[in-house]
Amino acid sequence: MIERLVVIGVGLIGGSFALALRAAGVVRHVAGLGRDPQAMARALELGIVDEVCESPEQAMRGADLVLLAAPVGQTGPILASLLPFLEPQSIITDAGSTKCDVVLAARGVLGERIGQFVPGHPIAGSESNGPDAARAELYRGKKTVLTPLPENEPALVERVASAWRACGSLIHTLSPQDHDRVFAAVSHLPHLLAYALVDDIAAKPHADMLFQYAASGFRDFTRIAGSSPEMWRDISLANRDALLTELDAYLAQLTTLRATLAAADGRGLESVFANAQRARREWIEAIEAGSPPPQHRDTE
Incomplete structure (x- = not known):
């Protein structure tokens, strides 16, 4: 009690x-x-x-x-x-x-x-x-x-x-170090991306029209951009080094994806999409199965 x-x-x-x-x-x-x-x-x-x-x-x-x-x-x-x-x-x-x-x-x-x-x-x-x-x-x-x-x-x-x-x-x-590395990838980066996308669209001269036609996909992707700006400012700055590492990796992925799209490489695009779909499905299945806490080795 x-x-x-x-x-x-x-x-x-x-x-x-x-x-x-x-x-x-x-x-x-x-x-x-x-x-x-x-x-x-x-x-x-x-x-x-x-x-x-x-x-x-x-x-x-x-x-x-x-x-x-x-x-x-x-x-x-x-x-x-x-x-x-x-x-x-x-x-x-x-x-x-x-x-x-x-x-x-x-x-x-x-x-x-x-x-x-x-x-x-x-x-x-x-x-x-x-x-x-x-x-x-x-x-x-x-x-x-x-x-x-x-x-x-x-x-x-x-x-x-x-x-x-x-x-x-x-x-x-x-460990605190492992915690911050993990969450830079699966929490802090997604928030950064959601904020960036909404801010980018809001700054366009035809933003009103874009938001008028934004539907469930946009809403789901950007839901977390409704979170507290003060809180996420502090989180981003506090975990800056790990977040920059993840952001650089994501930028590299976007560069590769752009080149694939520019080359009209349908097979390459589908391969990325299929791999992402498979990984997400396995993640959802693991959550629904209630997987037990894994054993972690603390690292400095």
Whole structure:
């Protein structure tokens, strides 16, 4: 039982965490802390939190578990505001989409108390934002990646893992370095591409006509461009090196594809399309089969 949960940033991610733990019956009291008074008032109105705190001191009083659900660029300042009031029993975790920068910021702020911070990343979300987007079932059947630190006691890691399991999540473990390399390819690059495509079309002189005829394919491909620009700015900059590597590889693929198209090489185009179709089908089948967490070797 979590006696006091503190959620910093009660939007889609933080709000859904609180609602899921409530639905599982494993939390007694949820305190919310955030920078937007209207959003916090709405979270209270919706029953996501029991209390809206005016200060870190008020929020951290008696806290068992603290979730940082704010843009990763805010990690250092938020932790600095919490540190003077961090009690011995309190565990802090986060939901950031990058981990190396988050760990670096946490080490710089928490120092010898870094063992109380267990980094994490739930692999679930939506293009919607704010407390109204939160839902208890968001994490059900979805992965949560933990990137434990050498200073984390196993019991503390298990307490964070058990909270995510109570939300219905499947726990995976990666090193921060492996995490950021993986998600540069399968999450951060797709967001970059979706934003770039919509921005490109919006800048054309006949954008109104183009959007008028855009249908489900365009909507599905660009759905994630509706996500928080602030959050994805921070993620892109935080994982810049890995993201640049993936972007360069994608640019090379586009260059090859352009040459294939310019040469009217139908067989070459079909080969790329068929390989992509096969890989996507296998990926979907693996998801539907509920494949167990693979064993990963941590790398530096």
